[in-house]
Amino acid sequence: MFKWISFQFLSSIVIVVGLTFLFSCNSKKVENNIPRERISINNGWKFMKYSSEEESDGLIYDLRPEINEVNDTKEADTKPTKAVQIVSANNILKPFILPTANTFIKDSTKHHARPEGNPGMDFPFVQYDFDDSTWENINLPHDWAIEGPFLEGWNAEVGGGMGRLASNGIAWYRKKLDLSNSDKDKSVFLDVDGAMSYAMVWLNGHLVGGWPYGYNSWRLDLTPYVHFNGENQLAIRVDNPNHSSRWYPGGGIYRNVWLTKTNKVHVAHWGTYITTNDISENSANVNCSVSIDNNSKADYNVDLVTQIFVLNEVGEMTEHVATLPKTTLKIQAGKSEKAMASTIIKNPLLWGPPPTQPPNLYKAVTRLQVDGKLMDTYETTFGIRSIGFDANRGVIVNGEPIKIKGVNQHHDLGALGAAFNIRAAERQLEILKELGCNAIRMAHNPPAPELLDLTDKMGFLVIDEIFDSWERKKTPHDFHLIFPDWYEADARSFVRRDKNHPSVILWSFGNEVGEQYIGEEGAGVSKHLSEIIKDEDPSRPTTASMNYAKPDMPFPASMDVVSLNYQGEGIRDAPAYSHLEGIKTSPLYPAFHEKFPEKMIVSSETAAALSSRGTYLFPVAEGISSPISKGIGGDRETGYVSAYELYTANFGSSADKVFSSQDRHTFVAGEFVWAGWDYLGEPTPYYQSRSSYFGIIDLAGFKKDRYYLYQSRWRPDLPMIHILPHWNWPDRIGKITPHSCFHFW
Numbered sequence: 001m002f003k004w005i006s007f008q009f010l011s012s013i014v015i016v017v018g019l020t021f022l023f024s025c026n027s028k029k030v031e032n033n034i035p036r037e038r039i040s041i042n043n044g045w046k047f048m049k050y051s052s053e054e055e056s057d058g059l060i061y062d063l064r065p066e067i068n069e070v071n072d073t074k075e076a077d078t079k080p081t082k083a084v085q086i087v088s089a090n091n092i093l094k095p096f097i098l099p100t101a102n103t104f105i106k107d108s109t110k111h112h113a114r115p116e117g118n119p120g121m122d123f124p125f126v127q128y129d130f131d132d133s134t135w136e137n138i139n140l141p142h143d144w145a146i147e148g149p150f151l152e153g154w155n156a157e158v159g160g161g162m163g164r165l166a167s168n169g170i171a172w173y174r175k176k177l178d179l180s181n182s183d184k185d186k187s188v189f190l191d192v193d194g195a196m197s198y199a200m201v202w203l204n205g206h207l208v209g210g211w212p213y214g215y216n217s218w219r220l221d222l223t224p225y226v227h228f229n230g231e232n233q234l235a236i237r238v239d240n241p242n243h244s245s246r247w248y249p250g251g252g253i254y255r256n257v258w259l260t261k262t263n264k265v266h267v268a269h270w271g272t273y274i275t276t277n278d279i280s281e282n283s284a285n286v287n288c289s290v291s292i293d294n295n296s297k298a299d300y301n302v303d304l305v306t307q308i309f310v311l312n313e314v315g316e317m318t319e320h321v322a323t324l325p326k327t328t329l330k331i332q333a334g335k336s337e338k339a340m341a342s343t344i345i346k347n348p349l350l351w352g353p354p355p356t357q358p359p360n361l362y363k364a365v366t367r368l369q370v371d372g373k374l375m376d377t378y379e380t381t382f383g384i385r386s387i388g389f390d391a392n393r394g395v396i397v398n399g400e401p402i403k404i405k406g407v408n409q410h411h412d413l414g415a416l417g418a419a420f421n422i423r424a425a426e427r428q429l430e431i432l433k434e435l436g437c438n439a440i441r442m443a444h445n446p447p448a449p450e451l452l453d454l455t456d457k458m459g460f461l462v463i464d465e466i467f468d469s470w471e472r473k474k475t476p477h478d479f480h481l482i483f484p485d486w487y488e489a490d491a492r493s494f495v496r497r498d499k500n501h502p503s504v505i506l507w508s509f510g511n512e513v514g515e516q517y518i519g520e521e522g523a524g525v526s527k528h529l530s531e532i533i534k535d536e537d538p539s540r541p542t543t544a545s546m547n548y549a550k551p552d553m554p555f556p557a558s559m560d561v562v563s564l565n566y567q568g569e570g571i572r573d574a575p576a577y578s579h580l581e582g583i584k585t586s587p588l589y590p591a592f593h594e595k596f597p598e599k600m601i602v603s604s605e606t607a608a609a610l611s612s613r614g615t616y617l618f619p620v621a622e623g624i625s626s627p628i629s630k631g632i633g634g635d636r637e638t639g640y641v642s643a644y645e646l647y648t649a650n651f652g653s654s655a656d657k658v659f660s661s662q663d664r665h666t667f668v669a670g671e672f673v674w675a676g677w678d679y680l681g682e683p684t685p686y687y688q689s690r691s692s693y694f695g696i697i698d699l700a701g702f703k704k705d706r707y708y709l710y711q712s713r714w715r716p717d718l719p720m721i722h723i724l725p726h727w728n729w730p731d732r733i734g735k736i737t738p739h740s741c742f743h744f745w
Contacts, residue, residue: 035376037261046135049171056170061198062094067476072159073687077651080472080514100209101489126202128233143250146417160687163248163680170239177232184228186261187295190220194255198239212482215445244477248680250418264296267378270496279386284348290339294331303369311361351383351502352397353438359459383502389600394669404670405714406439410679414699420448436714441672444468444511455503465508466494472514495536510544523554545604551595565605569653569661576626580650589665603671608652610641610693613704616725617642625654639689645706649684712744
């Protein structure tokens with residue numbers, strides 16, 4: 001049994017006022033009485049988007065390859081291809097942005113040195129006195145494309161693959177920040193939860209830094225450029241290239257943005273990490289690591305104490321259950337140090353997935369003092385649970401085998417677009433929970449941090465994922481362009497942000513990447529990424545999802561868990577699919593199990609079934625699974641796919657075929673259906689449309705017939721019956737109209 005036991009937690013930084021009552025010792029107040037402030041700066045931005053790249057400013061991150069040919073309708077499992085080599089120009093800003101990655105590059109000899117100069121300093125949009133009164137007034141999170149209109153025709157600038165919305169383009173966001181003299185001894189940081197993409201930030205005319213990958217969260221230190229005696233001008237440029245995604249990416253600063261103010265001595269960004277051992281009903285041994293930054297010009301002796309409290313159902317701290325031993329360490333000026341402490345929690349309340357286990361949570365409050373003065377207070381929400389990954393029994397949570405009943409989720413929220421909305425995300429999870437779903441795979445990128453807060457609270461198991469491509473490309477301008485420079489920083493920051501969530505049970509560092517096809521070379525990239533992630537968090541296993549690599553290839557040996565996309569139930573292997581081009585694979589659960597008897601197998605993508613809610617087309621295909629072909633399963637003119645729940649993408653299988661395969665191979669840990677909700681983009685098979693047909697639930701949150709098919713299998717506690725289609729067919733009098741019944745009692 002391949003077993004990982006850990007004590008995981010969720011880091012959160014809050015405004016701290018008057019928390020000193022939690023501690024027994026007396027401490028002096030810092031100058032402005034607030035050791036740490038995390039302030040939302042979502043409201044009151046000015047926004048302007050260029051009408052075309054030709055009209056933009058030339059402040060480019062890097063050159064991109066020319067696009068000679070685009071096939072918007074190619075199969076999702078088309079083999080990725082080599083990158084196109086380009087030569088960078090002298091006027092690019094990449095050398096000034098790369099140093100932002102240094103915090104996440106372990107080998108200091110590989111850190112990036114910032115060149116001399118200050119590109120863009122004379123550009124009007126970064127100046128305090130620039131008149132932006134004609135710009136649009138917006139609040140964040142903001143998706144500039146979702147208001148439409150949808151683009152039409154085969155020659156549309158943005159095709160069906162990216163949702164036929166103008167998410168491409170270059171835009172600027174401006175906001176004034178007021179910082180007073182009372183903050184002059186503070187460190188001031190800009191925290192961006194997500195900006196799509198190639199974000200670059202200026203403060204008071206100074207290029208501070210940025211981050212190209214649109215899905216990661218990141219921080220910039222604004223302190224050297226802040227005016228502490230008045231207003232400051234913040235300007236953020238984002239550049240979202242066309243043909244950069246296989247789904248709708250959204251455009252702009254689409255997640256929350258924060259201003260964080262701390263004392264010079266403070267807990268580092270995402271600076272806590274807690275693990276446990278010896279977890280039982282009677283006790284759990286808690287080991288707490290805290291990273292502390294000293295951004296001052298003096299050495300300090302720092303005292304650190306952490307107390308642990310129970311959280312109630314509404315997230316309020318209640319009973320105090322443990323205090324970790326006080327730690328004292330000397331931190332030199334401009335350096336960082338790590339403190340370790342351990343304690344035992346008696347009779348721990350374990351975190352686990354409902355309905356058989358409650359998702360109990362705790363909160364740790366960490367306090368730093370220097371010479372008796374409170375310097376920082378940092379709160380960490382966490383859950384205690386043991387996770388096992390067994391090759392024959394699957395995922396075992398706190399000793400109980402839990403069959404994965406999961407779905408894949410893209411990041412958009414339907415009609416709300418990519419702009420994150422916590423209630424909309426919560427609603428999606430609520431409807432999935434009603435379905436019987438107990439697990440989410442974040443396809444194929446880090447989610448908004450608040451989404452993981454919700455999965456912690458609601459008890460979902462999560463595969464957290466990053467990278468849809470590595471060095472080989474799926475679209476001309478996707479992540480492969482920045483992978484060589486940013487893979488380590490993106491991988492480490494992704495894990496460092498999320499490693500403390502109890503809901504996250506597995507790291508996935510790639511989805512159907514082209515490196516599956518290139519033998520030892522590709523496996524070497526995979527092994528390196530796995531090692532980076534395990535260096536950040538050794539408490540969880542790693543995986544990358546495979547739709548091509550076979551058991552005898554080197555690629556699957558490079559990871560801890562075997563993660564299969566469609567290969568378990570077979571790809572284009574049934575008679576109805578025999579005429580199709582593309583990957584053809586017989587069901588491979590037994591072959592992988594025989595080759596890797598010690599590794600757990602999970603189906604990270606299953607089904608890829610298609611339907612339009614409430615639409616029933618005739619004739620109906622024979623058998624239990626069929627691709628859509630001329631006259632069968634769909635109507636190209638209307639863009640409808642029949643809801644008989646028999647029809648799939650060319651590489652997919654119906655739900656019934658998947659169920660049969662999983663039932664025959666009980667050692668498989670379970671499945672993540674593609675997909676839980678419909679999402680914008682990737683409208684297989686009709687790329688004149690603008691959203692997918694894959695969802696068990698449609699864009700608006702209405703349940704398709706397939707919802708009840710999965711519910712009948714995943715909810716043994718729920719007596720139910722669902723019959724399709726409806727009974728009123730005046731044009732089918734005298735004809736046979738097939739009906740289906742999904743039921744459990």
